[in-house]
Amino acid sequence: MTAYVITADQIDLTFQTADGPVHALKGVDLTINQGDFVSFIGPSGCGKTTLLRAIAALEAPTAGRLSVNGMDPDAARRARAYGYVFQAPGLYPWRTIAGNVGLPLEIMGFAKADRAARIARVLDLVDLAGFGGKYPWQLSGGMQQRASIARALAFDADILLMDEPFGALDEIVRDRLNEALLELWRKTGKTIGFVTHSIPEAVYLSTKIVVMSPRPGRITKVIDSPLPTQRPLDIRDTPEFIALAHEVREGLREGHSYD
Numbered sequence: 001m002t003a004y005v006i007t008a009d010q011i012d013l014t015f016q017t018a019d020g021p022v023h024a025l026k027g028v029d030l031t032i033n034q035g036d037f038v039s040f041i042g043p044s045g046c047g048k049t050t051l052l053r054a055i056a057a058l059e060a061p062t063a064g065r066l067s068v069n070g071m072d073p074d075a076a077r078r079a080r081a082y083g084y085v086f087q088a089p090g091l092y093p094w095r096t097i098a099g100n101v102g103l104p105l106e107i108m109g110f111a112k113a114d115r116a117a118r119i120a121r122v123l124d125l126v127d128l129a130g131f132g133g134k135y136p137w138q139l140s141g142g143m144q145q146r147a148s149i150a151r152a153l154a155f156d157a158d159i160l161l162m163d164e165p166f167g168a169l170d171e172i173v174r175d176r177l178n179e180a181l182l183e184l185w186r187k188t189g190k191t192i193g194f195v196t197h198s199i200p201e202a203v204y205l206s207t208k209i210v211v212m213s214p215r216p217g218r219i220t221k222v223i224d225s226p227l228p229t230q231r232p233l234d235i236r237d238t239p240e241f242i243a244l245a246h247e248v249r250e251g252l253r254e255g256h257s258y259d
């Protein structure tokens with residue numbers, strides 16, 4: 001039996017603005033399975049962030065049903081069903097890396113020893129073991145973003161939601177973080193929802209690629225990746241990878257996304 005972790009059933013989400021209604025999402029249907037790595041790709045304004053935020057109960061749909069781990073998004077948030085990684089690392093400069101990673105645990109009242117064990121485990125997972133005592137400004141941009149991923153992993157939720165986490169980083173750092181994220185996904189078996197603008201990034205990382213289009217924000221195509229889960233970076237030069245990237249590009253074009 002397939003275990004659906006996230007389901008969206010005819011989701012609409014309209015923002016009322018001074019200039020009239022903005023249809024950020026319209027008729028969105030989606031199923032995400034346990035252990036999927038799902039990328040949301042599309043041009044600016046197609047509702048990628050809004051969909052991720054709706055899954056995380058940071059926005060409320062105007063219509064339709066969303067389920068996260070069998071719960072409505074609010075209940076899932078209270079059950080700490082997911083970790084959320086924002087575009088910017090958002091680390092407090094006056095706290096050490098360990099202090100930043102442990103902050104949500106501190107707020108939730110976790111005991112000191114439990115906190116220390118969790119911090120050590122997640123820093124190790126993102127390859128920052130030994131950097132817990134440093135301050136954010138002592139780390140590169142890529143390391144800071146890894147620290148923010150560690151913070152999102154602190155509760156050990158099975159779902160990780162990531163809103164364009166590597167968008168601000170240069171290509172070489174981004175490549176390394178993509179590799180590290182895939183490794184983390186393979187090691188932990190988490191279900192990941194990942195927003196990106198980049199076709200190669202979406203194709204490299206995903207088991208499922210959700211192509212979106214704006215005005216109104218909607219899903220135009222869902223592509224299941226035939227690539228193996230073991231993916232060295234040079235898989236990007238293979239005919240299978242290039243064909244898949246082409247399919248995504250065609251999907252974006254069919255949605256008239258780049259008009």
Ligand SMILES: Nc1ncnc2c1ncn2[C@@H]1O[C@H](COP(=O)(O)OP(=O)(O)OP(=O)(O)O)[C@@H](O)[C@H]1O
Pocket residue numbers: 015016017022023024042043044045046047048049050051217
């Ligand atoms: N809080 C808000 N109030 C009003 N309109 C909003 C709000 N948040 C998003 N929107 C609008 O909803 C639409 C979808 O926005 P969203 O940020 O989800 O798109 P996106 O695909 O993530 O874009 P980007 O790639 O630029 O981040 C856009 O037209 C945006 O202007």
